[in-house]
Amino acid sequence: MSAMHGSHSILPLRVRGLGLTLDGARLINDVSFDIPPRSRTVVIGPNGAGKSLLLRLCHGLLAPSEGDISWSGPAASDGRKRHAMVFQRPVMLRRSALANLTHALALAGLPLRERNARAEAALERFGLGALAHRPARVLSGGEQQRLAIARAWALRPELLFLDEPTSALDPAATRAIEAMIATIHAEGVAIVMTTHDLGQARRHADEVLFLHRGRIVERSPAYAFFERPATPEARAFVAGELVW
Amino acid sequence: MEAGPFATAFHLLATFDATLAQIVGLSLRVTISAVALAALIGLPLGAALALARFPGRAAVIVLVNALMGLPPVVAGLVVYLLLSRSGPLGSLGLLFTPTAMIVAQTALILPIVISLTRQVIEDLWAEYEEQLRSLGSSRMRAIPTLLLDARFALTTVLLAGLGRAIAEVGAVLIVGGNIAGHTRTMTTAIALETSRGDLALALALGIILVGLTILLNGAAFAASRIGRRMTG
Numbered sequence: 001m002s003a004m005h006g007s008h009s010i011l012p013l014r015v016r017g018l019g020l021t022l023d024g025a026r027l028i029n030d031v032s033f034d035i036p037p038r039s040r041t042v043v044i045g046p047n048g049a050g051k052s053l054l055l056r057l058c059h060g061l062l063a064p065s066e067g068d069i070s071w072s073g074p075a076a077s078d079g080r081k082r083h084a085m086v087f088q089r090p091v092m093l094r095r096s097a098l099a100n101l102t103h104a105l106a107l108a109g110l111p112l113r114e115r116n117a118r119a120e121a122a123l124e125r126f127g128l129g130a131l132a133h134r135p136a137r138v139l140s141g142g143e144q145q146r147l148a149i150a151r152a153w154a155l156r157p158e159l160l161f162l163d164e165p166t167s168a169l170d171p172a173a174t175r176a177i178e179a180m181i182a183t184i185h186a187e188g189v190a191i192v193m194t195t196h197d198l199g200q201a202r203r204h205a206d207e208v209l210f211l212h213r214g215r216i217v218e219r220s221p222a223y224a225f226f227e228r229p230a231t232p233e234a235r236a237f238v239a240g241e242l243v244w
Numbered sequence: 245m246e247a248g249p250f251a252t253a254f255h256l257l258a259t260f261d262a263t264l265a266q267i268v269g270l271s272l273r274v275t276i277s278a279v280a281l282a283a284l285i286g287l288p289l290g291a292a293l294a295l296a297r298f299p300g301r302a303a304v305i306v307l308v309n310a311l312m313g314l315p316p317v318v319a320g321l322v323v324y325l326l327l328s329r330s331g332p333l334g335s336l337g338l339l340f341t342p343t344a345m346i347v348a349q350t351a352l353i354l355p356i357v358i359s360l361t362r363q364v365i366e367d368l369w370a371e372y373e374e375q376l377r378s379l380g381s382s383r384m385r386a387i388p389t390l391l392l393d394a395r396f397a398l399t400t401v402l403l404a405g406l407g408r409a410i411a412e413v414g415a416v417l418i419v420g421g422n423i424a425g426h427t428r429t430m431t432t433a434i435a436l437e438t439s440r441g442d443l444a445l446a447l448a449l450g451i452i453l454v455g456l457t458i459l460l461n462g463a464a465f466a467a468s469r470i471g472r473r474m475t476g
């Protein structure tokens with residue numbers, strides 16, 4: 001997958017001293033980390049730790065109060081994003097599933113004649129071809145989330161942000177979403193995902209960022225984090241005792 | 245014995261009275277043209293007002309909201325002054341023509357279309373903003389996306405405009421002049437027949453006008469129902 005982007009990768013992403021203050025509240029505080037190519041990072045932490053804010057900052061939806069978010073390569077100055085995001089509750093436009101994808105491709109600047117083929121290929125890739133001409137808004141929550149991931153994949157990102165992609169879904173839909181994420185990662189796309197599901201974090205993390213009150217308390221390889229949490233906060237969280 | 249209003253209305257419809265057909269046709273032509281024009285101008289302007297950020301935006305919103313209550317006679321008077329022989333657009337010779345009536349009704353309902361569109365699009369943007377910005381949409385690029393997605397709510401906005409335009413008498417009376425066979429509409433005819441004392445005929449025309457309005461709204465409702473079922 002990343003071969004399509006030529007030799008100029010936007011990764012690694014380097015985040016240094018990132019801070020966000022809104023209405024006097026310090027929500028993200030001195031956060032630094034790297035996202036290497038093809039990596040899988042899972043951001044976990046209690047409710048209100050700032051997981052979603054961190055993703056929005058990296059994706060460019062929020063402007064940081066301090067610190068740097070720097071992408072690699074000459075694409076850093078390019079307006080076209082090569083990172084995509086899937087939200088907890090994706091917004092589908094009131095049109096067909098296929099048209100939702102072609103709309104996103106139009107926004108990404110893909111020429112008109114290429115949009116349909118790319119959109120259809122994305123739906124087929126994830127077994128959503130049968131839904132192509134159904135109105136996207138009447139699909140089930142699980143189908144809409146799969147469509148949202150197919151839409152993000154169609155943009156051929158190098159890095160995919162997922163903000164609690166399965167927290168509103170039932171177990172079957174969650175399995176389907178996790179399979180999609182695994183497929184996309186196997187193609188070489190880096191994954192940064194937040195979740196409150198520790199099982200999901202174990203299944204999908206190479207590296208864990210443990211966030212607590214806007215700070216990274218622990219940043220370690222997944223096996224180390226789950227086997228031997230280094231900090232008391234992380235130990236309490238893994239044991240299910242730290243929720244807030 | 246004088247016929248009652250319902251009997252008169254029925255008689256007018258049953259005999260397909262040519263004068264009546266002409267009046268009904270002109271009313272529909274003027275009002276539907278005005279709604280179409282107001283939609284063409286007001287939907288994009290309303291959406292732009294919802295999404296653009298500029299100094300004085302709040303004042304513009306308050307002004308447009310206030311103009312929703314513009315008295316039809318005042319709208320008519322302003323258009324009259326613009327189109328009268330000595331007015332800035334007098335050379336066009338439009339006064340006392342159906343075109344002048346369309347212009348006056350467009351001016352009358354434009355604030356309604358702009359104002360309600362702004363509210364609808366602003367609410368939808370609040371829901372869509374993150375997703376659209378994530379996909380790379382600028383605020384201005386979001387205008388067509390949001391207008392299309394808000395189509396069912398905007399149908400109701402246009403029906404509000406239609407209702408105001410088809411019901412008003414002041415603006416079309418001033419700029420049209422209620423000339424028989426030329427600029428006489430349902431509402432000006434009702435006003436005239438009432439002042440002449442032919443209350444049954446006036447009421448019959450009123451019944452037909454209300455019936456027409458119900459028909460138009462029913463058609464729009466059905467269209468939007470079918471559309472919603474097909475596209476979610």
